[in-house]
Amino acid sequence: MKSLREIYDYREMIFSLVRRDLRGRYKGSVLGFLWTFINPLFQLLVYTFVFGYILPNRMVDRYYLFLFVALIPWLFFSTSVSGGAGCIKAQKDMVNKIYFPRMVLPISYVTSMLVNMLLSFIVVVVVIFFSGIGFNFHAILYFPIIVIMEYILALGFALIASAITVFFRDMEYILGIVTMAWQFLTPVMYPMEYVPERIRPIYELNPMTPIINAYRDIFYYKQVPQLRTLVMGGVLSVALLVIGCIVFQHLQRHFSEEL
Amino acid sequence: MKPGNAIEVKDVTRSFKVYLDRGKSIKEFTLFQKRRKYEKREVLRGISFDVAKGEAVGLIGHNGCGKSTTLKLLSRIMYPESGTIEVAGRVSSLIELGAGFHPDMSGRENIYINASIFGLSKKEIDRRVDDIIAFSELEEFIDNPVRTYSSGMYMRLAFSVAINVDAEVLLIDEILAVGDANFQRKCFDKLREIKKNGTTIVIVSHSLDQIEQICDRSIWIHKGLIRAEGRPKEVHAQYLDYMDEKRKEIEEKERERQIALGNIDPEEDAKRWGNGEAKFESVQITNADGEEQEAFPMGGDIYIKLGYSVKAPVKNAILGLAIYRLDGQHCYGTNTRIDKHKCFDLSEDGTAELVLKDIHLLPSRYILDFSIENAEGDPVDFFREAAQIDITSDTEEVGVFSVDHEWKIGEGAHGADK
Numbered sequence: 001m002k003s004l005r006e007i008y009d010y011r012e013m014i015f016s017l018v019r020r021d022l023r024g025r026y027k028g029s030v031l032g033f034l035w036t037f038i039n040p041l042f043q044l045l046v047y048t049f050v051f052g053y054i055l056p057n058r059m060v061d062r063y064y065l066f067l068f069v070a071l072i073p074w075l076f077f078s079t080s081v082s083g084g085a086g087c088i089k090a091q092k093d094m095v096n097k098i099y100f101p102r103m104v105l106p107i108s109y110v111t112s113m114l115v116n117m118l119l120s121f122i123v124v125v126v127v128i129f130f131s132g133i134g135f136n137f138h139a140i141l142y143f144p145i146i147v148i149m150e151y152i153l154a155l156g157f158a159l160i161a162s163a164i165t166v167f168f169r170d171m172e173y174i175l176g177i178v179t180m181a182w183q184f185l186t187p188v189m190y191p192m193e194y195v196p197e198r199i200r201p202i203y204e205l206n207p208m209t210p211i212i213n214a215y216r217d218i219f220y221y222k223q224v225p226q227l228r229t230l231v232m233g234g235v236l237s238v239a240l241l242v243i244g245c246i247v248f249q250h251l252q253r254h255f256s257e258e259l
Numbered sequence: 260m261k262p263g264n265a266i267e268v269k270d271v272t273r274s275f276k277v278y279l280d281r282g283k284s285i286k287e288f289t290l291f292q293k294r295r296k297y298e299k300r301e302v303l304r305g306i307s308f309d310v311a312k313g314e315a316v317g318l319i320g321h322n323g324c325g326k327s328t329t330l331k332l333l334s335r336i337m338y339p340e341s342g343t344i345e346v347a348g349r350v351s352s353l354i355e356l357g358a359g360f361h362p363d364m365s366g367r368e369n370i371y372i373n374a375s376i377f378g379l380s381k382k383e384i385d386r387r388v389d390d391i392i393a394f395s396e397l398e399e400f401i402d403n404p405v406r407t408y409s410s411g412m413y414m415r416l417a418f419s420v421a422i423n424v425d426a427e428v429l430l431i432d433e434i435l436a437v438g439d440a441n442f443q444r445k446c447f448d449k450l451r452e453i454k455k456n457g458t459t460i461v462i463v464s465h466s467l468d469q470i471e472q473i474c475d476r477s478i479w480i481h482k483g484l485i486r487a488e489g490r491p492k493e494v495h496a497q498y499l500d501y502m503d504e505k506r507k508e509i510e511e512k513e514r515e516r517q518i519a520l521g522n523i524d525p526e527e528d529a530k531r532w533g534n535g536e537a538k539f540e541s542v543q544i545t546n547a548d549g550e551e552q553e554a555f556p557m558g559g560d561i562y563i564k565l566g567y568s569v570k571a572p573v574k575n576a577i578l579g580l581a582i583y584r585l586d587g588q589h590c591y592g593t594n595t596r597i598d599k600h601k602c603f604d605l606s607e608d609g610t611a612e613l614v615l616k617d618i619h620l621l622p623s624r625y626i627l628d629f630s631i632e633n634a635e636g637d638p639v640d641f642f643r644e645a646a647q648i649d650i651t652s653d654t655e656e657v658g659v660f661s662v663d664h665e666w667k668i669g670e671g672a673h674g675a676d677k
Contacts, residue, residue, distance in 0.1 A: 012375040012384070020361050020372055027363035097355030099335040100376055256336050257275065 003249065006101045013100060017108035022115060040120040044068055044127060060191065065131060069124060069219040070188045070212045076117035077154050077208060078179040080110045084158035085165040085172040092259040102252045103245075106158040114151050128219060136222035145230065146214045149237045153207055156240030163251040166258050186212055207236035260345050265428055265459035266310040266333065271342035272483075273303040273328055302328045304483035305342070312347075315460040317470030317491060319498055320480040321505070326463045327432060329480065330354065333461060334430050348427025348459075351377050357417030362406035366397055366416055369405050373420045387423050394449070395419035396442075415442055422449055429453065431462045447472070467495045467586065471657050496623070499585040533640040537573050537605045537631050541566035542645045544627075557622060557652035557661065561615040565629060567640075572606040575634035580613065583626045590620060590659050594630070605631070619661045622652045 026035045048064040057063040087109040165171040186208045203209045210233035214225040260267050276297045302325045310316050318326040331337045334352045359372045374384045392401050395416045477494040479487045487494050543564040545551050579594030627646045631639040
């Protein structure tokens with residue numbers, strides 16, 4: 001409880017670090033902040049070309065969109081976990097010399113990834129608008145809920161990953177591989193219906209499954225996510241955040257010696 | 260915690276594991292975890308001290324004594340193994356300056372980032388930002404990217420943020436080496452002002468002078484324990500004595516090593532070198548009555564009589580004097596050439612006399628070196644640590660020398676009413 005209060009006191013530090021990350025990233029480049037939009041746009045163009053023209057998928061209508069509305073949230077999650085793993089190690093000078101609640105670092109990292117995802121979603125919305133698929137505004141009301149859920153989940157994992165990486169540097173690289181495999185074990189590139197009945201229980205345990213499905217419900221199928229999906233996602237996310245906080249609190253006392 | 264205290268440290272211990280063999284392969288890492296060799300280095304072995312609100316305390320000690328670790332524990336970067344540390348109020352540390360600076364962002368933006376790391380809210384920074392910019396003297400450049408700053412400008416900006424945080428407890432680690440002399444002066448004045456406003460300050464520094472100027476108390480940490488604490492002047496005198504002993508020991512050891520290696524002739528004195536054409540044979544330090552003594556009052560005269568022997572005549576010889584304080588501070592030096600003394604040759608054994616009149620060195624122990632050089636400036640006889648003197652006085656002045664001075668207080672000031 002005390003540490004929550006403290007993180008609130010340091011809220012300006014979180015905002016500053018997020019601002020620094022977002023504004024500093026493309027500083028000096030000609031297009032600057034526009035890159036935030038160009039990146040996802042070109043990704044979308046490539047997928048459209050490959051899956052619409054070279055390898056047309058006839059099972060799923062407008063596959064590029066099907067893929068894209070899930071891929072962007074997935075990339076938010078996977079970079080938060082694999083990239084976030086190194087966020088404390090990367091700031092070792094600061095951790096070694098100044099006191100601040102250490103949780104600020106993973107929180108800022110994940111928050112900055114979140115802002116990036118939201119900006120990418122602007123591209124998604126524009127593309128959906130021009131593709132003529134249309135929106136279900138009732139479903140879109142659920143978007144913020146899903147985003148918060150995913151944020152909580154990503155933060156939980158990032159807390160654990162960043163704390164462990166301080167002591168065990170290989171973790172960062174291991175997570176790079178794990179998230180890659182994880183992507184294929186989450187219904188990002190294919191619909192849930194393709195998954196054989198026998199191994200579905202594994203998918204049910206994957207906390208990212210309900211979240212990805214919910215995003216797709218909202219933007220692709222234009223329907224309100226099922227209550228079951230929402231509850232599942234919410235429970236798993238909160239559970240992971242709690243575990244993350246406990247692990248992090250436990251390990252953070254020894255950060256400065258290890259760095 | 261007692262109400263008047265800002266910091267309470269009780270029986271704090273801290274050690275570090277220093278791995279000698281970290282276990283490089285996976286096999287070693289997983290199977291032989293227990294076998295990995297490390298040495299436990301006890302850095303703090305039970306120290307306790309309190310710092311009252313508004314007090315300024317200096318931590319001194321030689322490298323590795325645990326003073327920086329103490330500061331890290333106070334700032335909560337590390338935690339003690341046993342014992343407790345309590346600190347009341349917001350802590351700001353001048354340990355790492357410019358944390359979080361982004362080179363591509365402007366000075367102003369970086370002020371916001373840096374200050375937020377000290378835990379300030381946006382509003383609090385808004386209130387201070389003008390003061391910070393004014394203090395840094397970077398008004399013209401404040402909207403330029405920090406990467407265009409010189410290193411001096413960078414440090415000035417960083418220092419300005421850290422010192423304007425308005426912390427209740429300020430921790431400082433060797434910082435007053437920022438910018439040019441003017442800016443250092445300004446930082447120093449700012450520190451005094453902060454102290455006057457009731458901020459508690461803890462400084463780690465090798466500069467005993469700086470500690471004497473700011474601190475009310477010094478704590479000498481030696482091998483993880485408090486060896487002495489009290490008025491800075493008194494503690495520093497003990498510390499300097501100890502350091503002098505230590506230095507002599509090290510010099511002696513180094514000399515023995517060099518002798519063992521055959522690099523120097525054991526007959527030769529480490530504190531003396533020269534071509535040997537002439538040599539000091541005796542050094543007498545006396546008062547006006549010719550009585551030998553070591554302690555002289557400030558403002559008194561010191562009579563020095565140097566006896567020398569000559570093997571081969573030295574043409575146009577130069578006699579020199581250097582005065583050092585025990586911490587190695589070079590206080591004064593001169594020679595007969597600098598003083599434009601008329602030329603002389605050393606052709607046979609004799610004596611030279613030197614009177615140091617109305618000596619203005621501040622109370623401390625000083626070391627005197629003497630030298631004979633030939634006309635080319637080559638050493639004929641360099642005699643280091645030839646003598647020691649103590650200057651005594653009850654003055655409270657600080658620094659190296661006392662400067663003749665006089666105050667004239669203008670009409671505006673009135674005498675205090677009794």
